[in-house]
Amino acid sequence: MSDAKLSLRNIRKSFGPLEVCKNITVDVHKGELVCLIGGSGSGKSTLLRCINLLDPIDDGEILLDGVDISVPGFDPDPVRRKIGMVFQSFNLFPHMTVLENIKLAPMKVKRMASRDITEQAEALLDRFGLLDKAHVYPDRLSGGQQQRAAIVRALAMEPEIMLLDEVTSALDPELVGEVLDVIRQLKAQGMTLLLATHEMGFAREVSDRVCFLSDGELLEIAPPEKMFGAPEHARTQQFLERVLRTQNLS
Amino acid sequence: MDNTQNTARGKPRAPTRRQAYEQKARRKSLLIAAVSSAAAIALLVVLVPMAPGWEAVQRSFFNWNVLVKTFPKLLSAFTLDLILFFAAAPAIFILALVIALMRNVTRPALYPLKLFAIVYIDVLRSIPVILTIYLIGFGIPGLGLLPPWNSPYIWGSVALVLAYSAYIAEVFRTGIESIHESQRSAARSLGLSEASMMRYVVLPQAIRRVVPTLVNFLVALLKDVALLSFIGPVEVLRQAGVYKSLFANFTPYVGAAIIFLVATIPAIRFADYLMAKQNAQRTR
Numbered sequence: 001m002s003d004a005k006l007s008l009r010n011i012r013k014s015f016g017p018l019e020v021c022k023n024i025t026v027d028v029h030k031g032e033l034v035c036l037i038g039g040s041g042s043g044k045s046t047l048l049r050c051i052n053l054l055d056p057i058d059d060g061e062i063l064l065d066g067v068d069i070s071v072p073g074f075d076p077d078p079v080r081r082k083i084g085m086v087f088q089s090f091n092l093f094p095h096m097t098v099l100e101n102i103k104l105a106p107m108k109v110k111r112m113a114s115r116d117i118t119e120q121a122e123a124l125l126d127r128f129g130l131l132d133k134a135h136v137y138p139d140r141l142s143g144g145q146q147q148r149a150a151i152v153r154a155l156a157m158e159p160e161i162m163l164l165d166e167v168t169s170a171l172d173p174e175l176v177g178e179v180l181d182v183i184r185q186l187k188a189q190g191m192t193l194l195l196a197t198h199e200m201g202f203a204r205e206v207s208d209r210v211c212f213l214s215d216g217e218l219l220e221i222a223p224p225e226k227m228f229g230a231p232e233h234a235r236t237q238q239f240l241e242r243v244l245r246t247q248n249l250s
Numbered sequence: 251m252d253n254t255q256n257t258a259r260g261k262p263r264a265p266t267r268r269q270a271y272e273q274k275a276r277r278k279s280l281l282i283a284a285v286s287s288a289a290a291i292a293l294l295v296v297l298v299p300m301a302p303g304w305e306a307v308q309r310s311f312f313n314w315n316v317l318v319k320t321f322p323k324l325l326s327a328f329t330l331d332l333i334l335f336f337a338a339a340p341a342i343f344i345l346a347l348v349i350a351l352m353r354n355v356t357r358p359a360l361y362p363l364k365l366f367a368i369v370y371i372d373v374l375r376s377i378p379v380i381l382t383i384y385l386i387g388f389g390i391p392g393l394g395l396l397p398p399w400n401s402p403y404i405w406g407s408v409a410l411v412l413a414y415s416a417y418i419a420e421v422f423r424t425g426i427e428s429i430h431e432s433q434r435s436a437a438r439s440l441g442l443s444e445a446s447m448m449r450y451v452v453l454p455q456a457i458r459r460v461v462p463t464l465v466n467f468l469v470a471l472l473k474d475v476a477l478l479s480f481i482g483p484v485e486v487l488r489q490a491g492v493y494k495s496l497f498a499n500f501t502p503y504v505g506a507a508i509i510f511l512v513a514t515i516p517a518i519r520f521a522d523y524l525m526a527k528q529n530a531q532r533t534r
C-alpha cells in the first residue's frame with residue numbers, strides 16, 4: 001500500500017440516476033493540504049460527506065492509514081473521531097454555548113472529564129481568538145466567529161485529518177479572512193487538510209495540490225502553480241477563467 | 251413627564267422624534283381600543299336583559315345565592331381535577347416521548363417497535379377521547395379486578411394518558427423532524443452515536459420548538475379531565491351536576507365554568523407569549 005494518510009480509490013457514488021462521483025482516485029498525504037475546486041454541483045460536498053461516512057459510496061475504497069473504512073457495515077463512529085469535518089453553515093448546536101458545543105463530543109464520545117476538556121477547549125479558543133465568546137450562544141456570533149468555533153469544536157476531538165466544506169462561502173467578504181487565517185494556522189501545525197473551496201486565491205496560495213472536479217469527474221490534479229498557471233484540460237481553463245474573472249483575482 | 255424611563259437610567263435623554271411619535275400613536279390606539287370595548291360591553295349589558303327569556307335565564311343560570319352556596323364545594327371538587335391532571339401530565343409526556351422515538355427508529359431490527367408506534371398513534375387518535383375513557387374506564391375494571399385496581403380513577407386516568415400520549419407523540423415527532431438535517435450531520439461527524447445525537451442535539455431543540463403546542467395540549471387536558479365524570483370520579487363537573495339536581499338550578503355549571511376559565515386562561519396567554527417569542531426569534 002501507499003503511505004497516504006487518506007486514499008480514495010475509484011470512488012463511485014450516485015443519487016438515483018445521477019452520477020455524482022465518477023471513479024475518483026486521489027491520495028492525501030500526512031500534513032498535506034489538498035483543495036477541491038469545481039463548479040456548483042460538481043460533487044465536492046458529496047465526496048467529503050462520503051469520506052466521513054455520512055453518505056455510503058456505491059463502489060471503490062476509502063483507505064484511512066491503509067485501512068478500508070468504506071467496507072459496508074464498518075462502524076463509522078471511531079472513524080469519524082479521526083476525521084474532523086466542518087460544513088458550509090448551520091454547524092453549531094444553537095441550544096448550547098460555544099464551550100458546551102466544544103465539550104459535547106469529547107465528553108460523550110471520548111468520555112473525558114468535564115474539567116480536563118474545559119481546560120483544553122479554553123486553550124483552543126484562546127489560540128483562535130474566541131476565548132471571550134466561550135459562554136455565548138451561537139446566534140450571538142458573527143458568521144466568521146461561528147465557523148471558527150465550529151473548527152475549534154472539530155479540533156477538540158484531536159482529529160488526524162480535517163475535511164472543510166466551503167467553510168467561507170456563507171460569509172460576508174470581510175469575514176472570510178479570519179477563517180482562512182485559521183486554516184493557515186492548522187496547516188502550519190502539520191494538520192492534514194482536504195477542503196472544498198471557491199476561494200481561488202487562497203487555494204493557490206496555500207494548497208500543496210489542487211483537484212479540479214467537473215460533473216463528478218476528477219479531471220485534473222496538479223500543484224497550484226500548474227493548476228492556475230497552465231491547466232491541462234480545456235474545461236479546467238474555462239472554469240478558472242470564468243471564476244477568476246468574477247473574483248477579480250489571479 | 252413621560253420620559254421617566256430615560257431619566258431613570260441616570261443619563262437624561264429627551265425622546266427622539268421617532269420615539270415621541272410612536273408613543274403618541276400608541277396612546278391613541280389604546281384609547282380607541284378602550285372606548286370601542288366599553289361601547290360593546292355597554293351594548294351587551296343593555297340589550298341582553300331586553301330579551302324576552304332573560305328573567306328565566308337569569309334565575310336558573312345566574313342565581314347568586316346558589317352560586318355562593320355551591321362554589322366552595324365546587325372549588326374543592328376541582329382539586330380532584332388538578333390531582334388527576336398532575337398525575338396524568340408527566341405520564342403523558344414520558345409515554346409520548348417514548349412512542350415518538352419508537353416511531354422514528356430506522357434500524358430494521360427495531361421495525362416492530364415502529365409498527366407498534368404507528369398503530370398506537372393511528373388507533374388512539376381516531377377514537378374520540380370520551381369513547382376511549384368509556385372503553386377502558388368501564389372495560390378493564392369489568393374484568394373483575396380487586397380493589398384498588400378496579401378504581402375508575404386509575405383506569406380513567408390511564409385512558410386519558412393513552413389518548414393524549416398519541417396526540418403528543420405526533421407533536422414530538424414533528425418537532426424532531428423539524429430539526430435541520432445539517433444538525434444531524436454535524437453531530438454524526440463529531441462521532442456521536444445515534445442515541446447521543448438524539449439525546450443531546452436533536453431532542454433538546456425539538457422539545458423547545460414544540461413547547462407552545464404542548465402548553466395548548468395541557469390546557470385541553472385540564473378540561474378533558476372533566477370527561478372522567480362520566481365514569482365515576484366526583485370531580486368538579488360531576489359535583490356541579492349533583493348540585494344542579496339538588497337545587498334544580500344550572501348556576502353550579504356556571505360556577506364550574508368560571509373555575510375552568512380562571513385556571514386555563516393564564517396558561518393560554520402563556521402559550522401565546524411563548525409562540526410570539528419563538529416567532530420573533532426565528533425572524534431575527
Ligand SMILES: Nc1ncnc2c1ncn2[C@@H]1O[C@H](COP(=O)(O)OP(=O)(O)OP(=O)(O)O)[C@@H](O)[C@H]1O
Binds near residue numbers: 020042166
Ligand atoms: N442527498 C442527495 N440526494 C440527491 N441528490 C443529491 C444529494 N446530495 C447532492 N445531490 C446532487 O449531487 C450533485 C453534487 O452535489 P454536491 O453538493 O456534492 O455539489 P458541490 O460540488 O458541493 O456543489 P456546491 O459548490 O454548490 O456546494 C448535485 O447535482 C446535487 O443536486
Ligand SMILES: [Mg+2]
Binds near residue numbers: 044045046165166
Ligand atoms: Mg457543496
